[in-house]
Amino acid sequence: MERRKVGILGATGMVGQRFIQLLHNHPWFEIAWLAASDRSSGKRYEDACRWKLDTPLPANIAGMTLMPNTPEGTPATELPKIIFAALDSDVAYELEPRFAAAGCAVISNSSAFRMTSDVPLVIPEVNADHLALIEKQSWRKDSGGYIVTNPNCSAIGLVLALKPIHDRFGIEKVFVSTMQAVSGAGYPGVASLDILGNVVPFIKNEEEKMQEEVGKLLGTLSGDHVAMLDAPLSAHCNRVAVEDGHTECVSLKLRTPATYEQMLEAWAEFAPLRGIHEGHPLPSAPDQPVEYVDQVDRPQPRLDRMRGKGMASTVGRLRPCSLFDWKFVVLSHNTIRGAAGAALLNAEILAMLDKLPGGKARSQNVPVALKA
Numbered sequence: 001m002e003r004r005k006v007g008i009l010g011a012t013g014m015v016g017q018r019f020i021q022l023l024h025n026h027p028w029f030e031i032a033w034l035a036a037s038d039r040s041s042g043k044r045y046e047d048a049c050r051w052k053l054d055t056p057l058p059a060n061i062a063g064m065t066l067m068p069n070t071p072e073g074t075p076a077t078e079l080p081k082i083i084f085a086a087l088d089s090d091v092a093y094e095l096e097p098r099f100a101a102a103g104c105a106v107i108s109n110s111s112a113f114r115m116t117s118d119v120p121l122v123i124p125e126v127n128a129d130h131l132a133l134i135e136k137q138s139w140r141k142d143s144g145g146y147i148v149t150n151p152n153c154s155a156i157g158l159v160l161a162l163k164p165i166h167d168r169f170g171i172e173k174v175f176v177s178t179m180q181a182v183s184g185a186g187y188p189g190v191a192s193l194d195i196l197g198n199v200v201p202f203i204k205n206e207e208e209k210m211q212e213e214v215g216k217l218l219g220t221l222s223g224d225h226v227a228m229l230d231a232p233l234s235a236h237c238n239r240v241a242v243e244d245g246h247t248e249c250v251s252l253k254l255r256t257p258a259t260y261e262q263m264l265e266a267w268a269e270f271a272p273l274r275g276i277h278e279g280h281p282l283p284s285a286p287d288q289p290v291e292y293v294d295q296v297d298r299p300q301p302r303l304d305r306m307r308g309k310g311m312a313s314t315v316g317r318l319r320p321c322s323l324f325d326w327k328f329v330v331l332s333h334n335t336i337r338g339a340a341g342a343a344l345l346n347a348e349i350l351a352m353l354d355k356l357p358g359g360k361a362r363s364q365n366v367p368v369a370l371k372a
């Protein structure tokens, strides 16, 4: 089957590189267009980018020329209708709407529009029904284009672990303290003299983003907006000297009591995309979105971040909490499940729902709950 052409905005950055890695040999999508800042425009990708991943830069990408970063900079017939965006939020704020207005599906990583009422903030296993909001966007009505976002990298791992618990027992309040990898700050990111042998107890805007995004992700779609989850969350966010993988210590108060076995059962049985998997797999979806590890000293970033090819959220150390009900540790890969892999999964579910511009349905077998 012919693959759909896609573009990457911010292709030279940490998340842009992950997009290239994850899209290499993707069964549904093919990279046809790359752009970054004006500094990079017109250069060959291998000359503009400092490739930082542990797999080789694909040869077909190395020689591609970076295009201007506006839709007008590329002839309309050559501009892909699916754009993965990995831009800093101030740049995204300006550029993403221009691509949506030009008829592109903008699958964004950035925080710029996550909390905008008609923009879906989506983790497919958690709230795929929120994708219906794209139909409320003026770009969609005018040109067919739209913006869909994935959450902050710390919010994603946490919400995957919270969702099955919330569905069964209800969440009343959450306290979370993070230990976030340096790759989360992009490249070159945090200076080595600031982070080596050190912990930095501040990441700009991170605590605020976690607090509000969790409310939207676990909220309820109500017509043209999402009614936020009514449960307070307090976050402490810290930068630690880890390369990849965000670790989070979580304490939870539930609305109805749950036993240890019931908590583990909720995580083990959480497989909302499995029905879709059976006939028409989403290529990037992990079979088990939340994996529980029994060992007393896990999860650990180096040992557990690649579970589910970097798309699983790993939970461990479930134990009673003397302040709330339960406490545990969550780990997820910040540039795969927390960024490029999350966006790719959003694009895959949009393809399956036949919502990508210029496409045709991947499946006749879309579960009723997802028929947005």
Ligand SMILES: NC(=O)C1=CN([C@@H]2O[C@H](COP(=O)(O)OP(=O)(O)OC[C@H]3O[C@@H](n4cnc5c(N)ncnc54)[C@H](OP(=O)(O)O)[C@@H]3O)[C@@H](O)[C@H]2O)C=CC1
Binding pocket: 009, 010, 011, 012, 013, 014, 015, 016, 035, 036, 037, 038, 039, 040, 041, 048, 069, 086, 087, 088, 089, 091, 109, 110, 111, 151, 152, 153, 183, 184, 185, 186, 187, 188, 334, 335, 338, 339
């Ligand atoms: N790293 C992570 O773990 C996560 C990151 N994110 C978000 O993803 C986005 C990208 O992050 P990350 O890849 O880490 O950042 P980087 O700093 O590594 O990369 C930034 C990218 O944006 C490009 N860029 C910079 N200025 C402009 C401009 N004016 N116009 C067009 N392109 C521009 C850069 O191009 P050039 O090389 O030419 O300068 C580069 O490709 C951010 O919004 C970030 O918050 C989200 C979740 C996790």
Ligand SMILES: N[C@@H](CC(=O)OP(=O)(O)O)C(=O)O
Binding pocket: 109, 110, 111, 151, 152, 153, 180, 181, 183, 184, 185, 203, 206, 209, 334
């Ligand atoms: N701020 C995160 C990464 C990130 O870019 O978050 P966001 O996508 O919300 O801007 C970190 O430093 O680890």
